[in-house]
Amino acid sequence: MAETPASILLIDDHPLLRQGIKQLIGMEDDMEVIGEASNAADGIKLALETEPDLILMDLNMPEMDGIEALKHLRDQNISSRIVMFTVSDQEDDVVAALRAGADGYLLKDMEPEDMIAQLHQAAVGKMVISDRLTTLLAQALRSNKPQQSSRPDFDSLTPREKDILRLIAEGLSNKMIGRKLDISDGTVKVHVKHLLKKLNLRSRVEVAVWAVEEGLHKG
Numbered sequence: 001m002a003e004t005p006a007s008i009l010l011i012d013d014h015p016l017l018r019q020g021i022k023q024l025i026g027m028e029d030d031m032e033v034i035g036e037a038s039n040a041a042d043g044i045k046l047a048l049e050t051e052p053d054l055i056l057m058d059l060n061m062p063e064m065d066g067i068e069a070l071k072h073l074r075d076q077n078i079s080s081r082i083v084m085f086t087v088s089d090q091e092d093d094v095v096a097a098l099r100a101g102a103d104g105y106l107l108k109d110m111e112p113e114d115m116i117a118q119l120h121q122a123a124v125g126k127m128v129i130s131d132r133l134t135t136l137l138a139q140a141l142r143s144n145k146p147q148q149s150s151r152p153d154f155d156s157l158t159p160r161e162k163d164i165l166r167l168i169a170e171g172l173s174n175k176m177i178g179r180k181l182d183i184s185d186g187t188v189k190v191h192v193k194h195l196l197k198k199l200n201l202r203s204r205v206e207v208a209v210w211a212v213e214e215g216l217h218k219g
Contacts, residue, residue, distance in 0.1 A: 004175070005029065006123035007052040010036040011043030011069070012085065013061045017108070021056065024112055031123055040069035047073055051189065052080050053173065054123050059086035059093060067096050074101035074202045077193040079174065081204065083122050094133055101202030104128035125173035127205050152199035152210055161195040162216075164188065168204050169211035 008031055010018050015038065022033045034052055037043035040061050047055055055073070059066040066084055073082060083104035084097045097105050104122050106115065107130040118128040157165065160181075167177045174188040181188075192204070201207050210216075 005032040006054060006173075007032060007034040007050070008119070008123070009034060009043070009047055009050060009052040009055045009080075010057075011040065011047075011055065011061075011066075012036075012058040013038050014058075021115075024116055025119070028116060028120075031119060040064035040066065040072075044069055044072050047078060047080060048076060051078060053175075054119070055080050055082045056085050056119070057082060059084050059088055059097070067093075067100050070097065070100045070102055077196055079189040079192045079196075079204075081122055081125065083119075083128060089130070089133060098205070101206070103203055103205050105133060106130050107133070123173070124171070124176070125168070125204065126171050127208075152201060154199075154214065154216060156198050157195055161191055161198070164191045165195055165207060165211055166216060168192070169208045169216065171208070 008025060010021055010033060012018050018036050018038075022036070025031050025033050035046045035050055037046050040057075041064060043055075043057065057066045057069060061069075066086070070082055070084070073080070081103040082101070083106060084102050085106050085108060086093070087108050089107055094105055104118070104127055106118055106128060110118075110130060122128045154162070154165075163181060164177055167180060172180070174185050174192065178185050178188045196202070196207065199207065199210070201210060
């Protein structure tokens with residue numbers, strides 16, 4: 001049976017860039033662009049309506065920037081993976097995006113085939129980051145550990161949420177988790193929202209990093 005393609009939403013204020021990415025993704029069988037927005041406000045509305053597998057969002061947009069839009073979406077506990085797509089390789093921007101709950105950070109000057117490879121990774125739940133930013137990422141995640149006073153409480157999770165947390169830590173997408181646990185994508189999304197809220201974490205990446213640090217991914 002054919003896999004359902006990963007759904008992707010594009011949020012970028014440059015029509016030509018959106019068109020180019022759409023054409024690139026259109027050549028892939030396992031990914032499809034299900035919507036696009038030219039500004040953050042429309043993008044947030046579309047994202048909440050469609051809850052795609054992956055959101056590719058520009059950092060620098062007029063009126064509301066990508067970081068602010070990212071915070072809005074994470075505050076709504078959206079379970080989509082959100083990858084920032086930008087020209088900025090400034091440390092402050094990378095750190096701000098990761099702290100706001102981004103699942104990846106890609107630079108617009110990358111080769112088309114590299115970008116498609118990274119989107120494939122992002123679509124199955126892996127964190128993606130442009131090669132030259134990897135060191136920055138490691139530092140940012142280390143400095144973003146929850147403080148002792150607000151450390152996530154694993155025991156507050158239900159048995160099903162604990163199962164899902166371990167599978168997130170293994171890098172599985174909602175679709176793969178659903179298949180493994182014999183539940184629907186929608187049910188997985190609801191559980192992911194609940195466990196993010198309970199653990200006071202903003203993204204699947206923070207969940208995975210925390211679970212690995214705590215040794216919880218080993219079951």
